[in-house]
Amino acid sequence: MNAEASAPAGKAGAAAAGSDAAPLAALARAQARRRKAQVRAAQAATVVFILGTWEILSRVGVIDPFFFGSPLGIVSRLADWAVHGTAYGSLWLQIWVTIEEAVLGFLVGVVLGVACGVTLGEVPFLADVFAPFIKAVNALPRIVLGSIFIMWLGLGLASKVMLAAVLVFFVVFFNAFQGVRSVDRNFVANARILGATRLQVVRHVVIPSAMTWIIASLHVALGLAIIGAIVGEFLGSQYGLGLVIATAQNTFDANGVFAAMLIIGVLAVSAEAAMEVLEKRLLAWRPPSASDTNVKGI
Amino acid sequence: MAAQAESPGGIEFSNVTKRFVSPTGAVMTAIRDVNLSVKPGEFCAVVGPTGCGKSTTLTLAAGLDRPSAGTVRVSGKPVEGITKGASFVFQTDALLPWKSVLANVALGATFRGLPKKQAYDMARSWLTTVGLSGFEHHYPHQLSGGMRKRVALAAALMNEPTLLLMDEPFSALDVQTRAIMSNELLAMWDKLKPTVLFVTHDLEEAIALADKVAVITAGPGTIKAIFEVDLPRPRGAVQEIRFERRFLELYQQIWEALREEVSRAYSRITAPGAGAAA
Numbered sequence: 348m349n350a351e352a353s354a355p356a357g358k359a360g361a362a363a364a365g366s367d368a369a370p371l372a373a374l375a376r377a378q379a380r381r382r383k384a385q386v387r388a389a390q391a392a393t394v395v396f397i398l399g400t401w402e403i404l405s406r407v408g409v410i411d412p413f414f415f416g417s418p419l420g421i422v423s424r425l426a427d428w429a430v431h432g433t434a435y436g437s438l439w440l441q442i443w444v445t446i447e448e449a450v451l452g453f454l455v456g457v458v459l460g461v462a463c464g465v466t467l468g469e470v471p472f473l474a475d476v477f478a479p480f481i482k483a484v485n486a487l488p489r490i491v492l493g494s495i496f497i498m499w500l501g502l503g504l505a506s507k508v509m510l511a512a513v514l515v516f517f518v519v520f521f522n523a524f525q526g527v528r529s530v531d532r533n534f535v536a537n538a539r540i541l542g543a544t545r546l547q548v549v550r551h552v553v554i555p556s557a558m559t560w561i562i563a564s565l566h567v568a569l570g571l572a573i574i575g576a577i578v579g580e581f582l583g584s585q586y587g588l589g590l591v592i593a594t595a596q597n598t599f600d601a602n603g604v605f606a607a608m609l610i611i612g613v614l615a616v617s618a619e620a621a622m623e624v625l626e627k628r629l630l631a632w633r634p635p636s637a638s639d640t641n642v643k644g645i
Numbered sequence: 646m647a648a649q650a651e652s653p654g655g656i657e658f659s660n661v662t663k664r665f666v667s668p669t670g671a672v673m674t675a676i677r678d679v680n681l682s683v684k685p686g687e688f689c690a691v692v693g694p695t696g697c698g699k700s701t702t703l704t705l706a707a708g709l710d711r712p713s714a715g716t717v718r719v720s721g722k723p724v725e726g727i728t729k730g731a732s733f734v735f736q737t738d739a740l741l742p743w744k745s746v747l748a749n750v751a752l753g754a755t756f757r758g759l760p761k762k763q764a765y766d767m768a769r770s771w772l773t774t775v776g777l778s779g780f781e782h783h784y785p786h787q788l789s790g791g792m793r794k795r796v797a798l799a800a801a802l803m804n805e806p807t808l809l810l811m812d813e814p815f816s817a818l819d820v821q822t823r824a825i826m827s828n829e830l831l832a833m834w835d836k837l838k839p840t841v842l843f844v845t846h847d848l849e850e851a852i853a854l855a856d857k858v859a860v861i862t863a864g865p866g867t868i869k870a871i872f873e874v875d876l877p878r879p880r881g882a883v884q885e886i887r888f889e890r891r892f893l894e895l896y897q898q899i900w901e902a903l904r905e906e907v908s909r910a911y912s913r914i915t916a917p918g919a920g921a922a923a
Contacts, residue, residue, distance in 0.1 A: 531739075538756070539727055540728075540732065541804065544756075551752070632742055632744070634742075
């Protein structure tokens with residue numbers, strides 16, 4: 348679509364290429380398909396090789412399945428959880444609790460991070476006043492705040508949401524702040540001359556411009572939200588995948604730890620995929636970058 | 646003349662000085678004692694060497710900045726806050742890359758609180774005027790430089806400005822596109838007759854377009870001389886007018902004034918010590 352749109356001359360060029368264009372395009376597509384299939388096959392082979400080796404080595408006793416588990420053991424543990432539930436209720440409940448905590452923490456952290464980042468970015472006086480405090484809090488290993496939150500808010504949802512939100516907040520905040528600071532001055536000047544109020548400038552110019560920066564931070568933030576939820580559950584909870592892992596650890600159930608890890612991995616990957624969809628929508632206006640137009644390589 | 650300056654769009658700079666002071670206390674004088682008056686509906690070009698504060702005159706007229714001394718009046722009133730009825734066309738485009746072409750043109754109307762439909766309808770008809778119907782839903786990066794400039798022009802003119810401020814608007818375009826855009830600018834100026842303050846470093850462009858040309862000295866800039874361009878209007882194609890005798894005479898006259906400033910500015914850049922001594 349871009350090629351067509353960018354220059355009417357492009358269309359003429361394609362038409363002139365005429366007779367050659369169709370078979371060449373078909374060839375290119377076939378090549379791309381073949382390459383993709385090859386990559387997928389190699390990836391599958393890698394997985395089979397690693398899991399197979401792991402399984403065989405644990406069967407013949409080279410590695411101790413008690414400490415290292417085994418792929419089939421992990422699968423049967425997952426099946427067991429799915430059918431009979433975990434020690435704290437059904438597996439789905441544990442997954443749902445963790446997702447809920449992570450998502451709520453993510454949303455709270457993002458909203459607060461963007462709001463504070465934009466405000467401080469727009470009002471340099473506030474930024475100067477708060478800069479040392481924010482740096483000090485940021486230097487703290489924030490995971491330890493989890494203990495405080497559990498003391499304050501108890502073993503339920505709130506303490507995990509809080510921890511996830513704090514982790515998310517700083518990443519988003521710094522990016523939003525930087526994004527606001529790097530808005531093109533011409534855009535702002537133009538909007539002001541066109542009659543925009545300060546709020547209109549923020550809404551139509553500053554925030555969309557900072558959005559590139561904010562979105563970039565959301566990928567990291569999403570991972571941190573999941574970490575926050577799990578660590579919070581580790582530190583003290585009644586439900587959740589973090590609790591399941593902690594229990595498995597305490598009973599030396601290696602398969603259990605791996606099984607829960609696998610679930611978390613699947614969650615993280617799906618969340619990342621959803622994030623990409625969101626990114627594509629929000630940044631649809633961006634010109635295709637060099638990395639998108641590269642055909643070969645990664 | 647005072648009466649003229651009071652009707653909408655006239656500009657009056659009297660003894661305007663603008664200094665920029667950095668937080669460390671270093672002072673940079675951009676323009677000094679500038680006196681310039683532009684009548685309503687007049688097309689005034691400002692030429693001068695690089696870094697002489699040409700653009701500062703525009704930001705002062707637009708109300709984006711305040712003079713350090715002297716007064717700037719637009720339509721007879723001293724400039725306070727953003728100048729009403731002014732539009733600005735920047736050197737690099739100020740189109741918002743995250744808005745469609747249509748939304749970009751409608752931006753001013755949206756800010757003024759016009760209903761969306763009405764604003765978009767107006768924007769659509771302006772896009773047709775600049776020859777870009779069919780591109781409403783493209784993003785700016787999908788257009789060529791010349792097309793983006795047309796969008797910027799449509800966005801600026803849709804506000805029906807009484808004062809059009811242009812900061813080297815065509816300098817980033819290739820020569821042919823530039824000539825086409827100049828012609829179109831003249832045609833639209835003829836229809837709407839806003840006052841135009843047009844900053845450029847290209848003397849040919851200045852003479853071909855303007856009613857008068859102000860030459861600014863090497864920084865700190867001040868008005869060195871003002872030349873009336875008495876070429877008849879409509880001027881026709883700007884590519885051709887530059888071969889006319891009167892055009893060449895004017896060119897020589899103004900270049901005489903400009904050359905000295907250009908070489909002064911240049912020597913300052915290449916040999917800072919020598920420049921300061923002179």
